[in-house]
Amino acid sequence: MRRDVFQAIADPTRRAIIGLLALQAMTPNAIAENFDSTRQAISKHIKILNECQLIEQKQNGREIYYHFNPQKMKEVDLWMEQFRKLWETRFEQLDNLLENLKPKKS
Amino acid sequence: MTKREAVFSKDTENKKLTVTRSFGAPLATVWRAWTESEILDQWWAPKPFKAETKTMDCKSGGHWLYCMVGPEGERHWCKVDYHTVNPESHINSSAGFCDENGTPNLEFPIMHWDKNFKAEGDETKVYIEITFDKEEDMNTIIGMGFKEGFTAGLENLDEYLASH
Numbered sequence: 001m002r003r004d005v006f007q008a009i010a011d012p013t014r015r016a017i018i019g020l021l022a023l024q025a026m027t028p029n030a031i032a033e034n035f036d037s038t039r040q041a042i043s044k045h046i047k048i049l050n051e052c053q054l055i056e057q058k059q060n061g062r063e064i065y066y067h068f069n070p071q072k073m074k075e076v077d078l079w080m081e082q083f084r085k086l087w088e089t090r091f092e093q094l095d096n097l098l099e100n101l102k103p104k105k106s
Numbered sequence: 107m108t109k110r111e112a113v114f115s116k117d118t119e120n121k122k123l124t125v126t127r128s129f130g131a132p133l134a135t136v137w138r139a140w141t142e143s144e145i146l147d148q149w150w151a152p153k154p155f156k157a158e159t160k161t162m163d164c165k166s167g168g169h170w171l172y173c174m175v176g177p178e179g180e181r182h183w184c185k186v187d188y189h190t191v192n193p194e195s196h197i198n199s200s201a202g203f204c205d206e207n208g209t210p211n212l213e214f215p216i217m218h219w220d221k222n223f224k225a226e227g228d229e230t231k232v233y234i235e236i237t238f239d240k241e242e243d244m245n246t247i248i249g250m251g252f253k254e255g256f257t258a259g260l261e262n263l264d265e266y267l268a269s270h
Contacts (some may be wrong), residue, residue: 004245010118077170083123083248084114086152091112093149094139098131101139 005076009054013037014045019070028064049085116248121241123248125234128226136230137194137223138248143170151175160206166191185210186219197221215243 008014017031032042046066049055054073055066112127134198139145143159151157154177162170170186185208190198198221203214212214215238222233238244 007118007241084112087112087114087125087127088147089152091110091129093153095110095129097145097149098129098135098139101135101145102131103135 005052005054005072006055008049009076011045013042014049017042017045017049018054018068018073021066022070025058025065025067028066031066108135116244118241118244119242121238123236123244125236126231127234128229130229132228133194133225133230136232140197140221140223140232141191146170162196164188164191169208172202173206182207183208184229195223203231215239215246217243217247232270 009018013035016035020026020031020034028043029039030045032039035042037057046055050057050066052072054069056069057064057066059065110128110130112125115124116122117124129139131139138178139149141164143162143164147157147159149157151174155174156175157170157172158175159170162168164170166188168188168191170188172184172186174182174184176182183204183206184201185204186199186201188199190195190196197219199219200216201219202216203211205211218237220235220237222231224231236247238247
């Protein structure tokens with residue numbers, strides 16, 4: 001199944017995990033302690049985030065630590081930003097036109 | 107004229123994009139701007155693209171066939187099928203890419219549009235919902251906006267630089 005960043009951030013738990021990892025790298029257990037969900041559920045979210053490259057795992061001794069990958073998050077910003085720009089340009093053009101179309105006030 | 111803010115949101119789970127914007131003109135005027143081809147042609151395409159209508163019949167069961175003409179003269183044809191049109195209030199339609207005869211190009215995603223128009227004093231608020239059949243479709247469309255939006259953004263920058 002194809003995964004992308006948009007799918008990753010669609011879920012509130014996954015957004016919360018990103019928020020935690022943005023502050024510091026954490027082990028899967030430490031991440032799970034922050035949630036009421038089961039470890040399996042959290043581990044599934046971690047797997048999706050990892051597949052989308054929003055987080056990366058690094059081995060440190062016997063433990064696996066997850067790190068946030070800010071570069072990947074920028075993709076989301078950039079994409080949405082361009083979509084926004086398209087519409088803003090369009091709407092500004094309409095604003096200018098509406099000035100001329102408006103019934104004149106007496 | 108104060109700069110008006112459009113509010114955007116993306117709901118991946120429901121494969122939906124929403125855009126809300128208010129315009130400084132009465133409902134009747136804003137409605138015309140969204141439903142008359144002569145006016146749409148003047149603003150629908152973000153610069154440096156230009157919209158050119160071939161045929162339009164903006165009523166329930168009607169359609170709008172137009173093309174986006176790029177800065178190098180390239181033409182992207184689009185067709186909108188109007189399912190429901192309630193004057194000065196609501197438009198429900200589907201839109202997709204096609205050829206100049208309106209034959210759909212099924213390689214590109216179909217967008218389902220729902221637009222609501224509401225008068226608010228002297229202003230008019232337009233609520234736009236765009237939904238997709240598949241999440242991939244949504245990302246394809248945003249990705250295409252990327253291309254056009256990027257060109258438009260550069261154009262604006264040119265204008266800004268020229269005036270300073």
